[in-house]
Amino acid sequence: xxxxxxxxxxxxxxxxxxxxxxxxxxxxxxxxxxxxxxxxxxxxxxxxxxxxxxxxxxxxxxxxxxxxxxxxxxxxxxxxxxxxxxxxxxxxxxxxxxxxxxxxxxxxxxxxxxxxxxxxxxxxxxxxxxxxxxxxxxxxxxxxxxxxxxxxxxxxxxxxxxxxxxxxxxxx
Numbered sequence: 001x002x003x004x005x006x007x008x009x010x011x012x013x014x015x016x017x018x019x020x021x022x023x024x025x026x027x028x029x030x031x032x033x034x035x036x037x038x039x040x041x042x043x044x045x046x047x048x049x050x051x052x053x054x055x056x057x058x059x060x061x062x063x064x065x066x067x068x069x070x071x072x073x074x075x076x077x078x079x080x081x082x083x084x085x086x087x088x089x090x091x092x093x094x095x096x097x098x099x100x101x102x103x104x105x106x107x108x109x110x111x112x113x114x115x116x117x118x119x120x121x122x123x124x125x126x127x128x129x130x131x132x133x134x135x136x137x138x139x140x141x142x143x144x145x146x147x148x149x150x151x152x153x154x155x156x157x158x159x160x161x162x163x164x165x166x167x168x169x170x171x172x
Contacts, residue, residue: 004045004066004136004170008032011048011064014162021052022151025143028053034063037083041076042067044138052143060127060142062159067136077106077133080140084110084129092116092124100153104132104139104160111147128152134163 016027028051035049046066052059067073084097093112100107108131114124126147131140141156 004167006046006066006166006170008046008048010166011046011066012050014064014159014166015048015050015062017158017162020155020158022143022146022148022155024054024145025059026053027051028058028061034065035061038063038065038076038080038140041065041079042072044072044076054145059144062155063138063140064163065138065140067138070133070136073133073136073138076138077131080131080138081108084108093127100130100132100149103130103153103157104134104163107132107156109149109152111149111152113147130156132156132160134160135167137163137167139163 012030031049033049034047044065044067047064049061049063051061065076067076092115094115096111098109100109110129112127114126116124125145127142127144128147128149129140129142130152131138139156139159141152143152
């Protein structure tokens with residue numbers, strides 16, 4: 001099987017569609033580069049990132065990382081999941097980490113519940129991360145302002161269906 005060679009326009013169409021996001025969230029700027037939090041992972045062939053916006057402020061984002069093969073993608077997936085490991089000091093956020101069924105080939109989420117309203121005058125907000133893998137594509141979503149697992153899972157499930165359809169059309 002040859003590696004997927006998506007165009008940025010094809011990837012952008014997959015990111016956010018009507019009805020995907022929880023109430024109040026919208027899509028923001030699209031970038032052709034993954035955020036710095038992914039810099040320690042194997043370098044993907046293609047990446048795309050779209051900011052999420054809540055009440056006029058950046059509130060996370062969605063990132064697609066396309067690898068040349070499923071081996072590199074699995075390595076990246078494991079790297080992201082290992083970053084979910086709870087810290088010893090949970091005084092700022094209480095974390096809950098678990099696997100999620102029926103999204104991609106593997107899926108893990110990490111929910112963080114803010115344990116105080118602010119730190120040094122900056123507001124702390126509940127947040128969640130969820131990551132899945134399908135063939136050679138990693139999907140990662142971070143939402144700040146919600147730690148409701150259904151907010152994360154519902155969106156990623158819809159995105160994953162579009163990715164599965166894309167792969168089915170483009171696999172040779």
